[in-house]
Amino acid sequence: MTVRRKKGWEIPEREATPEALFLDRRRVLKALGVSGAILAAPAALRFATDPAAERRGRMAAGKAANPAETPELVQAPRNPRYTLDRPLTEELLAISYNNFYEFGSHKGIFRAAQALVTDPWTIRIDGAVEKPFEIGFEDLLQKVALEERLYRHRCVEAWAMAVPWTGFPLKALVDLARPLGKAKYVRFQTFQNPEIAPGHREAYYPWPYTEGITVAEATNELAFLVTGAYGKTLPKQMGAPLRLALPWKYGFKSIKSIVRVSFLENRPKSFWEALQPREYGFWANVNPDVPHPRWSQAREKMLGTGKMIPTRLFNGYGAFVADLYKGLEGERLYT
Ligand SMILES: Nc1nc2c(c(=O)[nH]1)N[C@H]1C(S)=C(S)[C@@H](COP(=O)(O)O)O[C@H]1N2
Numbered sequence: 130m131t132v133r134r135k136k137g138w139e140i141p142e143r144e145a146t147p148e149a150l151f152l153d154r155r156r157v158l159k160a161l162g163v164s165g166a167i168l169a170a171p172a173a174l175r176f177a178t179d180p181a182a183e184r185r186g187r188m189a190a191g192k193a194a195n196p197a198e199t200p201e202l203v204q205a206p207r208n209p210r211y212t213l214d215r216p217l218t219e220e221l222l223a224i225s226y227n228n229f230y231e232f233g234s235h236k237g238i239f240r241a242a243q244a245l246v247t248d249p250w251t252i253r254i255d256g257a258v259e260k261p262f263e264i265g266f267e268d269l270l271q272k273v274a275l276e277e278r279l280y281r282h283r284c285v286e287a288w289a290m291a292v293p294w295t296g297f298p299l300k301a302l303v304d305l306a307r308p309l310g311k312a313k314y315v316r317f318q319t320f321q322n323p324e325i326a327p328g329h330r331e332a333y334y335p336w337p338y339t340e341g342i343t344v345a346e347a348t349n350e351l352a353f354l355v356t357g358a359y360g361k362t363l364p365k366q367m368g369a370p371l372r373l374a375l376p377w378k379y380g381f382k383s384i385k386s387i388v389r390v391s392f393l394e395n396r397p398k399s400f401w402e403a404l405q406p407r408e409y410g411f412w413a414n415v416n417p418d419v420p421h422p423r424w425s426q427a428r429e430k431m432l433g434t435g436k437m438i439p440t441r442l443f444n445g446y447g448a449f450v451a452d453l454y455k456g457l458e459g460e461r462l463y464t
Pocket residue numbers: 223226227228229230231283284285319338366367368380381382383384385386
């Protein structure tokens with residue numbers, strides 16, 4: 130993992146992650162891993178959004194990390210351009226309340242996801258590019274500059290969090306790929322291996338997990354390829370070693386554990402669109418005024434706070450992305 134020096138303009142690390150808490154969590158995780166004991170959940174988990182989630186979070190925390198897997202620290206300068214309107218989500222909660230259907234259709238996939246082998250990891254770039262190629266994850270890291278960004282995340286299930294991601298702009302990968310002029314869409318694909326991922330043994334799902342965005346969206350400054358969280362290497366359950374963060378879209382667009390990036394002339398159909406076309410579509414921009422067929426999107430639960438807060442159009446990122454959708458007002462941006 131590349132370690133980069135702090136730049137002068139960097140906001141001190143502790144403003145994102147209070148140092149004391151940070152050290153404490155590491156100690157807690159380590160202790161849990163060593164003893165395997167079920168420890169009292171930290172405060173954040175006690176205030177989880179609903180009792181079932183709390184129970185799951187507590188269980189996940191109780192079963193927590195294998196200390197051998199404790200991710201190394203990644204120091205990347207914080208980009209001060211991306212600010213939050215809410216506190217960061219407690220790390221222990223963010224890493225133990227996850228969606229990663231490859232490892233199960235519940236929030237406690239933390240444990241199962243440890244089976245994922247992330248080293249070595251190769252990413253294939255293909256489709257409408259000058260020359261298709263494969264690149265190893267470590268080689269890719271040598272070609273980009275890592276930074277930290279504080280981003281909001283809004284799941285279509287109406288829970289939300291705020292996370293310090295480490296990574297690099299997706300545009301850097303698009304530039305490396307050298308797409309042809311006819312490429313209008315980018316499709317991302319997650320690993321597929323039924324031997325390690327129990328979800329892959331369920332034929333009901335249209336594996337592999339794929340997602341798609343336009344090239345214009347992919348080159349928007351907000352589109353971010355994530356390699357770490359909370360100043361550490363990305364935990365497997367969060368989509369190691371490489372996942373997307375598209376903070377203005379519902380969370381399912383932020384595809385995890387990417388192995389293939391394809392440039393296409395036609396709009397691809399994603400995993401969720403293939404599974405439930407009446408509920409999930411291509412754009413999936415966060416929009417409080419367009420309810421999911423089965424629930425309202427007007428408000429969201431901030432993980433760990435128990436608070437319901439109003440949902441914001443484009444998850445509050447309209448200043449960065451609204452221009453992308455000029456002329457598309459006729460389409461339901463949700464779908
Ligand atoms: N490959 C893959 N990527 C995925 C998912 C998934 O099930 N498989 N779930 C998505 C959903 S619905 C959300 S909300 C986010 C959750 O990310 P987190 O677990 O890191 O919070 O990952 C997204 N990316």
